[in-house]
């Protein structure tokens with residue numbers, strides 16, 4: 001479960017990115033974050049991943065309070081997170097397979113097992129045939145799919161994606177969303193910041209931000225969620 005209680009975040013020069021957010025996201029939910037550019041969507045995702053910390057309020061991710069997390073606790077938090085950010089940060093001198101294996105290497109998974117799981121993740125995003133290529137030999141859309149494979153290879157409990165389909169053509173965008181949706185249907189919490197409203201039909205909830213505040217929530221699945229805001 002992810003719980004924001006009165007969470008605010010400012011950047012230097014008093015830029016208020018997120019203001020007094022109260023929100024609970026249950027395990028397995030499919031949530032989209034929407035709102036104009038600068039509304040605070042990326043900042044919300046970054047706080048869940050402890051890339052940024054709240055200035056005030058309490059943010060708890062699977063029982064861990066982000067504001068209290070020591071540096072040594074961050075790898076343990078991230079082990080359960082699949083991050084798909086706007087820049088893929090693939091290592092250019094490693095093959096696609098090696099890039100996807102990285103999260104497994106960090107957590108000490110044995111090499112044969114790591115290769116097996118990385119190949120399975122690449123299969124899921126339709127890139128098995130590019131396992132031995134270097135990242136720069138792939139199109140931007142293919143590189144984004146590699147980023148998805150790298151995010152899912154650790155079998156995370158939560159997937160966080162920031163504009164995962166931005167700048168992709170429809171076939172690549174569909175493959176990215178298909179892979180994320182597959183994991184959500186297997187019980188993974190998925191939170192996606194996007195401007196692409198055509199994706200919202202898949203959501204349990206669409207959460208709209210405006211100037212750092214929650215403006216409203218569209219309930220897409222007809223379910224009642226307690227303690228929404």
Ligand SMILES: Nc1ncnc2c1ncn2[C@@H]1O[C@H](COP(=O)(O)OP(=O)(O)OP(=O)(O)O)[C@@H](O)[C@H]1O
Nearest residue numbers: 011012015016017036037038039040041042043044
């Ligand atoms: N590292 C930073 N330093 C200073 N200000 C920042 C930083 N990151 C974001 N901001 C500011 O915080 C506010 C929220 O930004 P954020 O990136 O969270 O919005 P967003 O909704 O994700 O926008 P977009 O849809 O354009 O990605 C904006 O005013 C932005 O300029």
